[in-house]
Amino acid sequence: MKRPTIADVARRAGVSKGAVSYALNGQPGVSEATRQRILAIATEIGFSRSSAARALSAATAEAVGLALCRPARILGIEPFFMELISGVEAELSARSYALTLQVVADHDAEIAVYRRWWAERRVDGVLVCDLRTDDRRIPALEQLQLPAVVIGGPGGTGELSSLWSDDAAALTETVEYLVALGHRRIARVGGLPDLRHTEIRTDAFTAVCQRLGLVDAVTVWSDYTGEEGGRATRRLLSSAQRPTAVIYDNDVMAIAGLSVAQEMGLTVPDDLSIVAWDDSPLCRLVHPPLTALGRDVPAYGAHAARQLLAVIAGQPATRVQDETPHLTPRGSTAPPRQR
Amino acid sequence: MKRPTIADVARRAGVSKGAVSYALNGQPGVSEATRQRILAIATEIGFSRSSAARALSAATAEAVGLALCRPARILGIEPFFMELISGVEAELSARSYALTLQVVADHDAEIAVYRRWWAERRVDGVLVCDLRTDDRRIPALEQLQLPAVVIGGPGGTGELSSLWSDDAAALTETVEYLVALGHRRIARVGGLPDLRHTEIRTDAFTAVCQRLGLVDAVTVWSDYTGEEGGRATRRLLSSAQRPTAVIYDNDVMAIAGLSVAQEMGLTVPDDLSIVAWDDSPLCRLVHPPLTALGRDVPAYGAHAARQLLAVIAGQPATRVQDETPHLTPRGSTAPPRQR
């Protein structure tokens, strides 16, 4: 099958290629009647503009890039990324933008990908995940002047647009809820310590525990895998003054933690309360179902995509706080059993 | 920052643009010494070919498309897709191909996307997932003559290349294993019934159960979600002649099934053995860890990508059987408790 070109449409419509282009782009230069006729013919013969020709002449790729910097096994198990991607994609495809995905090993590789995409004019902009403290990607993107939206913050995003949720508020609310239930020894299994949102949560945890006089509050670090989450839990539950409640930085670690607690003969929630960050269907899969901090991740992705499209359209950078994660109490939290 | 073009490289190297193009593409037409000099200059000034210009003149997009036809919530929770994507992507990026992703609502929308990609010359080929019986996408792709590899089969893929794993053999092995443990009442919670691989597994299940004289063998249908998997399990375990072993068509349903069994006061594996298809870290997260049918999903994706690249390069279609899923026994299977 031969692909129709703009010339085919022009011929059938009896107009010039320029007229077809104006009609397609909704620009002045053709009468409304002619525009409609041209559009009808285009649909009829199955014409879509060559993205390459359009990219070359209009200097716009109509594509957005997303580089994921996590190993396959972690990428797969966390629902977060796929939900984010589907939200991003829904917004993009509604505006005929394509999503280009690349998995990278580290930030150096990621910056190299950005440089290549920029030099190849492959994408009009990028979405940046997993913001770190002193993130080298930020100055690199600023230097390239490649439109970008950082999913993360607040702060540390330079002149780039950013979108974040108020993790500090969510964590504070969670600790207050546990304290209201009667917990005094609360621990936290954190994610990768150099991620900006981990830092924000840690600071908030320290602050609220201090304010409420929880002297035994402790954070241990992990890497979002079930393995490490389980190991951290085992360590916490083996200590002399074991916590009566643990907050996990993702759903996968929380489920692993639940499993370890049960294995050690503890009853959840009587002996141990568990709260998971990133509410996902996984949290409702286990028994008892997990109390979790959730938000609409696809919507978050859609917002980021919309924000990026605005930057690509030439609008100034914006910094936006999205919906704050909300706590959904389920069977994994209760007042601590008296001992 | 201005993006360097091939003309910039040519000027610095003191050669024509054509020479630079030959050097870049590893084609004859320049001496080895000149080629090296050109390449060094390109690297030095951070030059990468404009993908648009290249696509337009060479009629190759250097991109591959993947349309995912599942709702966000299912896409997120199944590790399978993200693992597949990372395998595909690793293979593609090693050859400088981009991966374009789109989420679609149904097969009509998916076919429309293929048509658009084809007309836009956006991708050089596509990877097709979730093959169904009488899949309308197959003739649509054949008509477009868009290079494609179907991840699924065997059979029902027309003239297109395809890649599959021998699910029938894996299922047969699993049933034989359960029978060897002493199980006689084995049930199966299947995935969406119109998917080709569900059909293959069902046929294999029926056949092996008949051969081994398991008259109570029953398959119930589900949709891969934990919710439905749990519901199906509850129904199975409430029947008069409840099964002593259940095989689930994915990990998520198996975990939900485990949770339901425990909720109903049954001990896994003594009262009920559980086998999950799609071994993933999730299976090791729960207690007891799940016996599972696993395979290297990223490698599967990488194979499919390689196969597609071969078709794009003009080689004839191939039909390849990949690694057969292998059973990893864990704590969720044991001989049935005597009653």
Place this chain on the structure above:
DNA sequence: CTGAAAGCGCTTACAG
């Protein structure tokens, strides 16, 4: 409102 033409940045026969 329309047409003819230049130009985007490459690739690729075609001469030399």
Place this chain on the structure above:
DNA sequence: CTGAAAGCGCTTACAG
């Protein structure tokens, strides 16, 4: 081995 030129399929000032 190299250079000049046409062409890929669009967009976009510029004349009419």
